[in-house]
Amino acid sequence: MDRGCTGDLSRADAAESAPGRLLATLGRVRIDLHTHSRASDGTQTPRELVQAAAAAGLDVLAITDHDTSAGWTEAAAAADEYGVELVRGMEISTRHGHWGVHLLAYLPDPTYAPLVDELDAVLDGRSARVPMMLERLRGLGIAIDDEDVRRAAHGTAATGRPHVADALVTLGVVADRTEAFDRFLGAGRPANVQRYAAPLLDTIRHVTAAGGVSVIAHPWGRSLHRLSEADLAGFRDAGLSGLEVDHQDHDREARAELRAIAGNLGLVVTGSSDHHGAGKNDHELGVNTTAPDQYERLLDLADAAASAAGRATPEIVRG
Ligand code: AMP
Ligand code: ZN
Ligand code: FE
Ligand code: FE
Numbered sequence: 001m002d003r004g005c006t007g008d009l010s011r012a013d014a015a016e017s018a019p020g021r022l023l024a025t026l027g028r029v030r031i032d033l034h035t036h037s038r039a040s041d042g043t044q045t046p047r048e049l050v051q052a053a054a055a056a057g058l059d060v061l062a063i064t065d066h067d068t069s070a071g072w073t074e075a076a077a078a079a080d081e082y083g084v085e086l087v088r089g090m091e092i093s094t095r096h097g098h099w100g101v102h103l104l105a106y107l108p109d110p111t112y113a114p115l116v117d118e119l120d121a122v123l124d125g126r127s128a129r130v131p132m133m134l135e136r137l138r139g140l141g142i143a144i145d146d147e148d149v150r151r152a153a154h155g156t157a158a159t160g161r162p163h164v165a166d167a168l169v170t171l172g173v174v175a176d177r178t179e180a181f182d183r184f185l186g187a188g189r190p191a192n193v194q195r196y197a198a199p200l201l202d203t204i205r206h207v208t209a210a211g212g213v214s215v216i217a218h219p220w221g222r223s224l225h226r227l228s229e230a231d232l233a234g235f236r237d238a239g240l241s242g243l244e245v246d247h248q249d250h251d252r253e254a255r256a257e258l259r260a261i262a263g264n265l266g267l268v269v270t271g272s273s274d275h276h277g278a279g280k281n282d283h284e285l286g287v288n289t290t291a292p293d294q295y296e297r298l299l300d301l302a303d304a305a306a307s308a309a310g311r312a313t314p315e316i317v318r319g
Helices: 011-016 018-026 046-055 072-082 113-139 146-153 161-170 177-185 200-209 229-238 252-265 292-309
Strands: 060-066 085-096 099-106 213-216 242-246 268-271
Touching: 046 060, 046 072, 060 072, 060 099, 072 085, 085 113, 085 200, 099 200, 113 146, 113 161, 113 200, 146 161, 161 177, 200 213, 200 229, 200 292, 213 292, 229 252, 242 252, 252 268, 268 292
Parallel strands: 060 085, 213 242, 242 268
Antiparallel strands: 085 099, 099 213
């Protein structure tokens, strides 16, 4: 199934056009497949995110807010306006055994009921955790309440620790998000509270059945358990399409090892910034990028999943 497009070139035409081919050959097409907006814990509105992507010289941007597609519509309109190619995605909070795993899902039908139900459960878990974190902070003598966090969250359904961190900044308790995580909210810190996450293998299957593709975000991220090649092979067998290899949490050695594993398992290799606006240092847009041939493989796999599922999945916006 060919994915519809809002621009004047179909994907096949664009790939065949001389400028497209030339840019791809020179490796000049800049593709960033993992970014956050205020629809979750980024600090920019979806529109500001797309505008910043255009200013940073990105050709392709994926918006991947935590556990929600709420930013898609605004981002798509902005992509059209600023001439950025937009891939609609999300970063789903999952677990595998005891381990938290972030799963990037691209182009799933956001109305597919099993996926909606799972995301609702994750969002409910996020909401339920906030009062527990605030209780802990008040126990430490910090005067903070629901309203402080509500203001910092700017209407997102995916309230997270970064919003509590922002509230602590506004209250003058800490200087920035990093200090809030280091002192209060990070793993092992006094106001850290666990929350519900979706079972990983089921979620991979839901994303495929919704006509999308999934990629493990920062598989060897700083605070995460190091997933083994055998773990990753199992995820692939459940329908996983790729690994995010080029990410700021991975040093050169980790990237080389992960790239080799992706090769062994036939998984697509992606790279991205995991940009959060001003919310995360050293994650500027385009700091890592995805190779055009890997992006094309991902889109082909998404087309195949959508055809197999018989689902109308989100168009790529070709602004
Ligand atoms: P939560 O979604 O509530 O579990 O919070 C996790 C999110 O917090 C991650 O996705 C990161 O975006 C963010 N985060 C984690 N550590 C830090 C940090 N040290 N500084 C800023 N943001 C962080
Ligand atoms: Zn985040
Ligand atoms: Fe993540
Ligand atoms: Fe992220």
